[in-house]
Amino acid sequence: MAAPAEKHDVFKAIADPTRREVLRLLSENERPISEITSHFSMSRTAVTKHLQILAEAELISGRKEGREKIYQLHPEPLNEVKQWLSYYEKFWSNKLSILKNLVEEDGDS
Amino acid sequence: MAAPAEKHDVFKAIADPTRREVLRLLSENERPISEITSHFSMSRTAVTKHLQILAEAELISGRKEGREKIYQLHPEPLNEVKQWLSYYEKFWSNKLSILKNLVEEDGDS
DNA sequence: TAAACGCGAAACCAAATGGTTATATATTTT
DNA sequence: AAAATATATAACCATTTGGTTTCGCGTTTA
Structure with a gap:
């Protein structure tokens, strides 16, 4: 089964410096969205969009835990x-x- | 002297599949613009823009030779x-x- | 139970991206 | 000299990108 035409490829995902910084943060620890956001000077909504792009490239995944959504790195x-x-x-x-x-x-x- | 805030970084340069294909072509041979263009289904002008982005990232360089402009790869x-x-x-x-x-x-x- | 927290989703926006066509200029070639 | 070739540049366009604000909803916490 070949790859089903990924919407966001990994090359595009890592092209943005904010997203590369997110990857670095998640390489240290898994973190909830609000915690990730605190490292940037942009809104939580903006960070969420970056997280979605990274998730579509399967570089990260998030699980819901209580009211938080915790993301972790998948570098493969x-x-x-x-x-x-x-x-x-x-x-x-x-x-x-x-x-x-x-x-x-x-x-x- | 540190890097003077490069306009197009290498991550953005390689994010586009057309540009990656250009790099592959130039890894075989140096080539003039028209020759590069013949490998794509887009206008020469569009290809030229990709070449400029790659050149700003210093992945390629072009020299003028007669009426042609010949590009070559710099993978460093x-x-x-x-x-x-x-x-x-x-x-x-x-x-x-x-x-x-x-x-x-x-x-x- | 009321307030605070964490997140999702929608609507909106400016700028960048990736493409086009048209026109001009320099260099061969005939 | 005229025609053809190779490129440059400008104007334009649609879509994507990266951000915002606003509102609503489930989950803790006081």
């Missing part, structure tokens, strides 16, 4: 970016990249 | 993405990532 989709990048690494590679590429052959599946 | 700025990604790799890492991270310690500078 970043692997697509990593794979894409690996193609270009050979172009600016230093001497170690041959070994690194060999190591990465294992990667997925 | 992708290193910023790689660095960013490396922080998250530890979260989904398989057993090999420890070795890989050690290897990459050398990386830049």
